[in-house]
Amino acid sequence: MLKHENKQYKKVILAYSGGLDTSTIVPWLKENYGCEVVCFVADVGQEREDLEGIEQKAKQSGASKCIIKDLREEFVKDYVFEMMKTGALYEGEYLLGTAIARPIIAKAMVECALAEGADAVAHGATGKGNDQVRFEAAVAALAPQLDVIAPWRIWDLQSREELLAYLNERNIPCKTTLKKIYSRDANCLHISTEGGELENTWNAPTENVWVWTTSPEKAPDTPETFELTIEKGVVTQINGKTMSPFEIISELNERGARNGVGRIDLTENRLVGMKSRGCYETPGGTIIYKALRAIEQLVLDKSTRVFREHLAVEFAQLVYDGRWFTRLRDILQAAADECAKEVNGKVVLKLYKGNIDIIQKDSPNSLFNFDFVTFGADQVYSQADGDGFIRLYTLPSRIRAINAAAKKK
Template identity: 45%
Template sequence: MGRATKVVLAYSGGVDTSVCIPYLKQEWGVEEVITLAADLGQGDELDPIRQKALDSGASVSLVRDVTQEFVTEYAFPAIQANALYENRYPLSTALARPLIARLLVEAAEEYGADAVAHGCTGKGNDQVRFDVSIAALNPQLKVLAPAREWGMSREETIAYGERFGIPAPVKKKSPYSIDRNLLGRSIEAGPLEDPWVEPLEEIYVLTKPVSATPDEPGYVEISFEHGIPVSLDGQALAPVELVTRLGEIAGLHGYGRIDMLENRLVGIKSREIYEVPALLTLIHAHREVESLTLTADVTHYKRGIEETYAQLVYNGLWYSPLKAALDGFVQKTQERVSGTVRLKFFKGNLSIVGRKSAFSLYDEDMATYGSGDQFDHKAAEGFIYVWGLPTRVWSQKNRS
C-alpha cells in the first residue's frame, strides 16, 4: 500500500467516504486529506457535501462540475461504439469511473499530493476501474483504499465516524446500494440479492411503472451527425439537455429498465437493476442509423469490436492501448453515420418505426418487389453457382 502525507480522496458524502477522512489521518498517518466530489448530473445538492467533508476533517473540499464532459467525452463515444456489456448493460456507472479517476489525478498534481484514495470495497468492479485508470494516468501516484482494508462492519464504521464528529445517518438506511448520474441509476443489494425476488416498484425513480404510463404511444425523432445525437424532433439541443429531455420522455413511457445477472470482473455474479432510459434509447437509435449507412462487412465486423469495447470499459481499461486503438476504428466508421430515427414508446417498450439518411445505402429501386425493380434476377444463378461451388465440391468428394 505505502504511506502518504497528502491525499486526494474521491468523496461522495456517504458514511464510508466520510469515515475515510479521519481513518486516513488517524490510522495511516496522512497529514492532509483533500476531498473531491464530482458533479455528474446526479441531481444532488453538492454544497452540503462540500461542507460535510470539511466538517469531517478535510483541509480542502473540491467540487467539480463535469456533467458536460461526462456526456461528450465518455457517453457519446460509448454510444458510437454501441457499447453494451453482456449485450444488455450500457455502462452508465462504469463510464463515470475513468472520468473521476482523471479528476483525482489532476487534483493530486495541482495540490502536490503523493496519493489518491477511494472508498471502494474489495468485492466490486469500481476498485479495479479506479486503481487501473489512476495507474494509467500517473503510475507514480499511490492509490489508497481504506474500506478495502479496515474490516469494519457498517455499524462499526458508523461508530468509528461518531468518534470523530461524523454524525450517524438520521434516517433508516435503505437496504439498497444505489449509484446515480445523468446517464442512469444502478440499484443492487438488499432483497435484490435473491435473484428470484421481483424488484419492488419503490426502487425505480427514472421510469414509470407500466400501469402509470400513457395509454397513447409517444413518438420522438432523434437526429445524429457522425454518430453523435444532436437533436430531438428537429430541435438542436446541447448534449446534456438532449440526454435529460430524452430520458424524461422514455421514462414517462416506462422504458429503460434492466434486470440482469451480471458477471463481475472479480469473478462473482451479481444481480443488478439499471434504469437507463436515455442511454439505452440512444444506443438502439444509433444502431439504426448505422444499419442505413454502413456496409455489411463493416457492420458485421464492428459487432465484435463493440463487444470487446464494452468489456474494456466495464473492466476498467478506458485508458488502455487497446481501447485507444478501438477508438480509432470506431471513429472511422462514424464518418457517414448521420441521419434521423423515428421511435415509438408504448407501455415500457421501444420500437423503431422509421429511419432516413442522406448517406443511406438502401436503394429502393433495387430492394422493391414492385414494377420498378432494377435488380438483375438473371445474375443470381451465376452468383449462386460460384458462391456454392466449394460446398458442392466438398459434397461430391465426401459422398459415401
C-alpha cells in the same frame, strides 16, 4: 496491516460521495497517515440532493476542504457519446452507466491531486467490486507516481455498525442509519440498484427498486413521438433543436423515464470473478442506442456491420474492466469513429409503455435503393443473375457432397 504503514503523507485526495464509507475514511486517513485530507466530488449529473451540503459534510468529517468539479458536459460528450458510437453493451444488455463514469472521475481526481500537490489519492471502493480496479487502473495510467490508498482492503472495520461507531466515538455527525436496503449509483446516464430483495435471484424486483422510471403499466396511454438528428454517430438535435450533449441526454431521460423506457434486471459477471445482480435504469441512453442502430441499418454494408458488432463487444469489455486509458481504447475508438463517419440522418421514435419503436428513418448515406429491392418491374437487376451467384455461393457444399459420394463407391 496497512498497505503503506511505513509511509506518512502530506496530503491525500479522497474521491468523496458524502456517504457513510467516505465520511469514515476522512478521519481514518488522518489518524493512520498523519495527512491533510482534501475531498474531491465529481458532478456527473447525479441527483442535486446528493450534492446538497456536501462541502459542509466533508469539513465536519475532518477534511481541510472539499472541491466540487462540474463534469456533466465533458462526461456526456467525451465519454458517454464516444462509447455509444461503438454500440457497446456489456453481456448483451448493460449500457455501462457506472463503468463509463469511472474514468472521468478518476481523471479529474488525478488532476486535482496534481494541482493540490498531493502525494496520494484514496477511494471508498470495496475489495469485492469492479470500481477498485477502474479507479486504480486510471491512476496508474495517468499519474503512476501517486500512491493509492484503498481503506476497505486494509482497515479493520467490517460493517456499517462499526463505521457508525467509529464516527460516533469521534463526534462526527452522520445522517446515515443502519437500515440501508439498497446500494445505488447515479449519474446522468443511469441509476443502478443492488441489494435488498435483489440478492435472491428468484425475487422479482419490487417498485421500491425503480427510482427513476415510471412503471410501463402506469406509463401514459398515449404514445410519444419525436425526431432525433444524428451526425457522425452522435445525436445533435431533438425535434430540430440543437442542444448540448448534457441537455440532450437530460431531455431524453425525461421522455424515456415517463414512458417506462430503459429498465433491465441483469445478473452479470464482475471483473473480480463473482456474479452480481443489479437493476439498471438508463432511459435516455436506451433511446440513443436504438436511434444509432437504426441509422446504421441504412448506411453500414454487411461486412462493416459485422465488424462494428465485434467492436461493440470488445469495447464493452474494455469499459467494464477499467481499461479506458489504454492504447487499445484509442485504437478501438478510432475504428468506431471511422464506422460512424456516415452514420448521419434522422430518426422518428415512438415511446409507449416501456417500448421504443423506430417508425421513420432516413440518411443521405443510405444504401437502401428502391430500384434494386422493388418487387415491381426494374431495369437494374436481372432475376437470372441469381443462378450464377447461388452456384458459386454453394460451391463448398457441392464439393463436400461430391467427395462424400465418391467415398461411398
